[in-house]
Amino acid sequence: MRVLILGAGPAGLTAARTLRELAPSRLLDPAITMVSAESFPPYSPPAMADHFLTGREETLYWQGKDVCDRLRVDYRCGAPVEAVYPEQRQVLLQDARYLDYDRLVIATGSRLHAPLQGYDLPGVYNFKSLAAALGLVEHVRKGDIKNALVVGAGFIGVEVAVLLQALGCAVTIIDKQWVMPNILDEETAELVRHDLECRGIVVHQHTEALRFTGRRRASGVKLANGEKLVADACIAATGVKPNVSFLEDSGLDIGWGVRVDNRMRTNLPSIWAAGDVAETFDRMSGERYVHAIWPNATSQGEVVGRDMLGFSADYEGAEKMNSMKHLGLPMMAVGESSGEETLRRRDGDTLRKIFLDEGRIVGFRLVGDIRGAGTYRALMLKRTDVGQFGEDLLDPRFRISRCVSPEVLHH
Ligand SMILES: Cc1cc2nc3c(=O)[nH]c(=O)nc-3n(C[C@H](O)[C@H](O)[C@H](O)COP(=O)(O)OP(=O)(O)OC[C@H]3O[C@@H](n4cnc5c(N)ncnc54)[C@H](O)[C@@H]3O)c2cc1C
DSSP, X not given: OEEEEEOOSHHHHHHHHHHHHHGGGGTOOOEEEEEOSSSSSSOOGGXXXXXXXXXXXXXXXXXXXTHHHHTTEEEEOSOOEEEEETTTTEEEETTSOEEEOSEEEEOOOEEEOOOSBTTTSTTEEOOSSHHHHHHHHHHHHHTSOSEEEEEOOSHHHHHHHHHHHHTTOEEEEEOXXXXXXXTOOHHHHHHHHHHHHHTTOEEEOSOOEEEEEOSSSOOEEEETTSOEEEOSEEEEOSOEEXXXXXXXXXXXXXXXXXXXXXXXXXXXXXXXEOGGGEEEEBXXXXXXXXXXXXXXXXXXXXXXXXXXXXXXXXXXXXXXXXXXXXXXXXXXXXEOSOOSEEEEEEETTEEEEEXXXXXXXXXXXXXXXXXTHHHHHHHHHTTOBOGGGGGGGGSTTOOGGGTSOHHHHHO
16 A cells, blocks of 8 residues: 655644554555655644754654654655646656555645735745744844844744744734734733733734835835834734645645545545645534644544544544743633633733633633643533533632533543
8 A cells, every 4th residue: 555645744744653553453564655845854833933942853853853764654855746636646746756646645734824915025934834934043043134023913923923032133013903813812812912012022913914015025014004114024924724726626625725524534535634734624613624733733644544544533623722832921722712601810910711602611711820721621522511610610720520420521
């Protein structure tokens, strides 16, 4: 069996590892080839900022630089895929070579989504890949970039703002809504904004960028209110979108991402998709969605490996879940950021908010003290009726055993 995996991110690598680990129990020894557009060993995007600050490689190359050798994966890096031909079971690489497969995994992740004019000007950087991040950080280290303007205050924008400030840049970050608007409600976001400002980062909220300005090189941003902001470098952190352009004529069912069923199978035989590129479904609402976060990528990669080998592999659905590790205060955001009812407790820099619909937790936000996160998440996933506990739920020591019997807990 020849397995070809497109993409060496956490989804692709987890699929490879799962296959290698489980294949012997099926008396199989698949030939696994993994292709990556980038010229690095498989790496962890969330560890990039830490790597640039500390030089640490263990977390960046999260499975070790030699992981492909250990897993006996034929790793072709620096080899972008141009097209997939499902009828011929072939993939065309940019260098005009073809690769054959019996089973194909699409795990090409996501890329910058920058719906702003001028995003392709030199001087507009992004932090979506290691190559892009290296380009930016090298210029900062050389002293070419002394002040930077980050457009978009999502979790990648905030991470890059914190990194650049720590590397000695003067940083301004803008967002048309507030800080991390897809993850945080406005009140929770205020605490994060305060943390950023305490570090010396200038935060402009409710500030819409219309386009990057400059003729040959970006020199700043024109705002919707008519103002212009200037900077040595602009960083586009305006969102991500699945890497699907090379699949245009493949016959695959593509919405925002590659549509898959609950075993990560696409509409075409012998082709699976996983990670940021895959359009799965939300674990709570069942709605089709791309939740582009690490834990979803790895759990989907595992489902692919299991299903390909005939093990039971029903995917439970993607979760909305984020934590922020680079801020001075711990932060945890899970599920929805609003509900019919909100339980709230604010104490200085500590904020706890739990959102309920019909007495069931649909999401929560914890800042400053993230104790209880595991309990709330478990209650949310089990859809346990917690309405009777009211404000008691806000106690960080609230015990799941108060509402779930031991038998259910151990089930
Ligand atoms: C700066 C940053 C910080 C993040 N922090 C967090 C965090 O704290 N928590 C969290 O849960 N998530 C975080 N994420 C998101 C997380 O990294 C992604 O959800 C995860 O990496 C997705 O894994 P993936 O394997 O689907 O795709 P990716 O990691 O994007 O990997 C895609 C792979 O496909 C390859 N590829 C792309 N196009 C082609 C092509 N045409 N041909 C061949 N190969 C191709 C790429 O080279 C790469 O190897 C962060 C992301 C970034 C960028």
